[in-house]
Amino acid sequence: MRFHFVVLLLILLYAPLLRAQFITHGPAIGGLTPHSARMYLRTAWAQNFAVQLSQDSLFTQTRTYAAQTIAQNDTTAIVELNLLQPNKRYFYRVLFNGVSDAKQGSFRTFPPDGNKGNYVFATGSCQETPNMKVFDVITQHQPHLFLHTGDWTYPSYQLDNSYPANYETVKKAWRRHYEELQMKEMLLTVPIDYVPDDDDGFGPTRDFWWGIGFTQDPVTQEVYNFFTHDTITPIMRSNVMRGYTDFFPGYSQLPDTSIGLYHSFKMGNCEFFFLDTRSNADVPTQAYTYDAQTNRWAFNPPPGHKIIGDKQMQWLKNGLQNSTADWKFLVGGVPFNKNIRLLINFALNFQNIALSIAGFEGTGFRLSASFAGYWAGYPEEQNDLLNFIAQNDLKDVIVLSGDTHHNVMDNGENAGLPELNASGLSVTGTNLAYFLDLFSNLIPNAPSVRNSIWNGGGNGLGNNNFKNAFGKVEVFQSDSVRLSVIDEDNAVISYITVPHSGKTQNTAAAAKTNIIESIYPIPPTGGQLIIRLHHQHVIQPTDKCYFTDLSGKQIASVPISDFVFNTAEINTQNTLLHGIYLLVYEHNGKKETVKVLMP
Numbered sequence: 001m002r003f004h005f006v007v008l009l010l011i012l013l014y015a016p017l018l019r020a021q022f023i024t025h026g027p028a029i030g031g032l033t034p035h036s037a038r039m040y041l042r043t044a045w046a047q048n049f050a051v052q053l054s055q056d057s058l059f060t061q062t063r064t065y066a067a068q069t070i071a072q073n074d075t076t077a078i079v080e081l082n083l084l085q086p087n088k089r090y091f092y093r094v095l096f097n098g099v100s101d102a103k104q105g106s107f108r109t110f111p112p113d114g115n116k117g118n119y120v121f122a123t124g125s126c127q128e129t130p131n132m133k134v135f136d137v138i139t140q141h142q143p144h145l146f147l148h149t150g151d152w153t154y155p156s157y158q159l160d161n162s163y164p165a166n167y168e169t170v171k172k173a174w175r176r177h178y179e180e181l182q183m184k185e186m187l188l189t190v191p192i193d194y195v196p197d198d199d200d201g202f203g204p205t206r207d208f209w210w211g212i213g214f215t216q217d218p219v220t221q222e223v224y225n226f227f228t229h230d231t232i233t234p235i236m237r238s239n240v241m242r243g244y245t246d247f248f249p250g251y252s253q254l255p256d257t258s259i260g261l262y263h264s265f266k267m268g269n270c271e272f273f274f275l276d277t278r279s280n281a282d283v284p285t286q287a288y289t290y291d292a293q294t295n296r297w298a299f300n301p302p303p304g305h306k307i308i309g310d311k312q313m314q315w316l317k318n319g320l321q322n323s324t325a326d327w328k329f330l331v332g333g334v335p336f337n338k339n340i341r342l343l344i345n346f347a348l349n350f351q352n353i354a355l356s357i358a359g360f361e362g363t364g365f366r367l368s369a370s371f372a373g374y375w376a377g378y379p380e381e382q383n384d385l386l387n388f389i390a391q392n393d394l395k396d397v398i399v400l401s402g403d404t405h406h407n408v409m410d411n412g413e414n415a416g417l418p419e420l421n422a423s424g425l426s427v428t429g430t431n432l433a434y435f436l437d438l439f440s441n442l443i444p445n446a447p448s449v450r451n452s453i454w455n456g457g458g459n460g461l462g463n464n465n466f467k468n469a470f471g472k473v474e475v476f477q478s479d480s481v482r483l484s485v486i487d488e489d490n491a492v493i494s495y496i497t498v499p500h501s502g503k504t505q506n507t508a509a510a511a512k513t514n515i516i517e518s519i520y521p522i523p524p525t526g527g528q529l530i531i532r533l534h535h536q537h538v539i540q541p542t543d544k545c546y547f548t549d550l551s552g553k554q555i556a557s558v559p560i561s562d563f564v565f566n567t568a569e570i571n572t573q574n575t576l577l578h579g580i581y582l583l584v585y586e587h588n589g590k591k592e593t594v595k596v597l598m599p
Contacts, residue, residue: 021103022047022096025076025178029107029191030249032145033265034086037107037191038249039079041094042175046071050095051079057091057106074171078249087111105188108144114324115268116477122190123147124425124470125197125333125402127180128154133488134425134468135182139190140490141472144267146190149402149423150197150333152177157199161209164201164236167243173200174247193250195261195274197333197403198373201240208232210285212366214354223352225297225365227285237279255315262312264319270475271325273316275332277375280309284372297351297365299344299372307334307378313385320394326478326500328397330417336399337415338386339453340376343436344368350439374403386416395501398481400471406430407469407485408458411496411518413534415453418498420483422471424459430468434460455532456518457494458485462530465493474597482597495519497595515585516594517566529576531558531583533566544586547576547596555581572598 024042031038039051046069052062069077084090089108094101111117122143124134128151138146155163155173163169177200178184209230216223241257244250251263260276287301308316320328330336350364375382389397399419405427412418424430437449437460450461459466467487474482484495496518517532531545545558545568556575562568576598585592 020096020099020101022049022099022101023094023103025175025184026187027092027094027103027105028178028184028187028249029105030193031251032107032110032191032267034110034112035084036080036082037084037090037109038252039081039092040076040178040247040249041069041079042074042076042178043069044075045069046075047096049077051081052093052095053081053084053090054092055088055090059091059093073246074175076247078246084109087115103188107189107191110144110266111268113266113268116326117268117475118477119144119268119270119475121145121147121473121475122470123149123331123400123402123420123422123473124407125149125423126151126405127183127426129426129428131468131488132180132182132426134470135180135186137486137488137490138470139186141486143190143472146186146192147272147331147400147473148192148194149331149400150195150201151199151403151423152194152196153180154199161230162236164239164243165233167239170239170243171247174243177247193265193272193274194248195263195276195331195333196240196244196278198278201278208283210283212362212369214363214365216354222295223354223363224295225351225363227369229285256311259309259311262308262315266325268475269326269478270329271319271323271327272329272331273319275308275316275330276312277307277332277334280312281307281373282378284369284377287372287377288369295352297348297368299348299368299377301372301377301379303380305378306381307375308381313381316385317388320389320397321392326396327475327481328394329400329473330397331400333401334374334403335401335415335421336375336382336417336419337410337421337453338376338379338382339414340371340374341379342452344371344377346440347371382416389417396498398473398483398498400473404432406432406459407471407493408433408454408461409456409471409483409485409494409496410454411456411498413517414455418483418496420471420473420485421454421458422469422485424468425470426468429466430459431466432460433458434466437461456483456496457530459493461494463493465491467491469493476597480595480597497597499595515587515592516583519583519594519596529570529572531563531568531570533563533585537566537587539563539566540587542588544584546584548582548584550580550582552582 024044026041028040029037048068051065054062067077067079069075091106093104120143122138153176211228213228214223214225254263260279262276264273282305288297289300290297347364347368397417399417401421402423404423407422407424409420469485469487472484472486481498485493515537517534543560547555581596583594583596
């Protein structure tokens with residue numbers, strides 16, 4: 001009896017070690033290639049450990065990597081996992097003194113360069129509120145990679161705006177990144193790549209933080225807008241760059257961290273160019289001039305006003321020109337959409353009026369200046385890139401961006417390039433586009449936001465869905481890419497299909513030859529489909545619109561009378577089940593066909 005008691009006591013004492021918790025932050029996987037990966041983790045104190053990889057969850061055959069967390073690096077480690085096989089799922093566990101930590105996960109290595117496959121990526125930015133349901137949904141879609149475009153928590157105000165001046169606070173900011181509950185669970189099985197944006201870097205420019213304030217005359221009630229500034233020191237810049245390389249398991253070969261954290265990598269027939277649109281940007285305040293007599297500001301960017309600068313631009317041009325990938329993705333913190341220039345000028349109509357849009361208090365001038373920090377606020381450099389793409393006949397370039405606190409997209413007609421702007425992972429409101437569309441109605445003959453900026457839909461565009469959401473990118477070999485906005489309840493808000501090398505053009509002029517502009521389902525039922533024709537197309541009574549299967553057999557017709565202002569909402573509940581169909585539009589004896597993948 002005494003022997004049994006001792007055995008029971010030993011079991012009670014050592015049972016916790018069977019599933020012990022040694023890791024405080026992580027693991028997280030990044031820096032993927034076909035033959036390698038990088039793992040980040042943090043422990044409560046500096047320890048030796050070993051990472052074991054296996055191609056089965058029982059770890060019958062393992063590859064082991066010895067490592068240690070370093071006290072000077074906030075007791076963290078980034079482990080190089082090499083000699084791996086391409087396109088294989090690896091299960092991992094971390095051993096401390098032979099005991100496995102409770103946190104275990106898996107990842108899949110990249111396929112060989114050039115391999116044409118069906119790939120899934122998730123993308124998003126802006127994590128500010130406790131609601132992190134969206135990360136649970138991302139996991140369900142089993143993406144090969146999560147592309148984070150910035151504002152990964154907001155240390156700029158949740159800690160302190162000067163936090164980069166102290167490297168100990170930079171360490172604290174990085175711990176916060178890995179502490180968000182649903183996200184850290186997602187990172188156990190979903191690898192990540194990331195580029196910082198303004199609120200999780202050192203500010204929106206290389207020189208200083210800037211903001212906008214206003215005063216109001218108590219007698220005349222006239223509003224006076226002004227810019228505010230706060231200096232960024234060299235140590236702040238170096239601390240932010242160092243924090244990224246010390247605490248993020250990204251790609252170790254960065255082109256030039258004195259310029260920014262831009263980099264590129266390949267996966268199968270895709271190539272990703274992560275752009276740093278903050279570290280080397282000219283301050284947006286330089287783009288405005290003030291007339292004291294009228295108390296009005298005007299948007300007038302000076303020559304040489306640039307967002308990524310000459311060195312990063314040349315790197316990007318070289319990469320695009322030399323790329324052999326079927327699909328080239330430009331991934332960055334801010335929207336590329338060139339028609340945001342319309343919003344910059346539109347908001348100046350209200351520059352001396354105090355207002356609130358999408359939860360932001362200020363004036364129309366503040367709204368204008370916030371848009372001026374995007375690519376459209378740097379028209380010289382943006383046009384240079386678009387002209388380079390056109391002159392070199394570069395095809396199939398798609399933009400993935402963040403920062404705006406909502407989720408919208410465009411097929412390229414307005415944006416200049418097809419773009420998915422996914423930036424509402426965890427925010428207080430995703431209704432920016434909805435309110436902008438309402439305000440545009442105040443200006444006579446002003447085009448709607450859907451027609452002139454984001455024709456692919458999104459939060460509040462053709463729906464009342466203002467939930468947090470993420471972007472989903474599905475690559476169908478070299479045939480097409482589908483861009484989707486999916487909310488925290490796993491409902492599709494909108495999607496567009498970008499065909500390979502043809503129907504989605506790089507310029508608005510070329511895109512106008514296409515009659516079919518976009519196709520996307522209406523949530524939450526999924527049984528409704530919106531078909532939008534180009535706003536300049538004149539419908540004729542003899543036009544025809546219908547769906548066929550891939551063999552050409554007609555499945556369903558869309559009466560021309562259903563198109564109101566070139567938009568038709570049709571019920572697909574009993575006609576178009578899950579699968580691939582062709583939407584055909586006939587006009588003046590010619591047919592235009594677009595492939596549609598029903599979810």
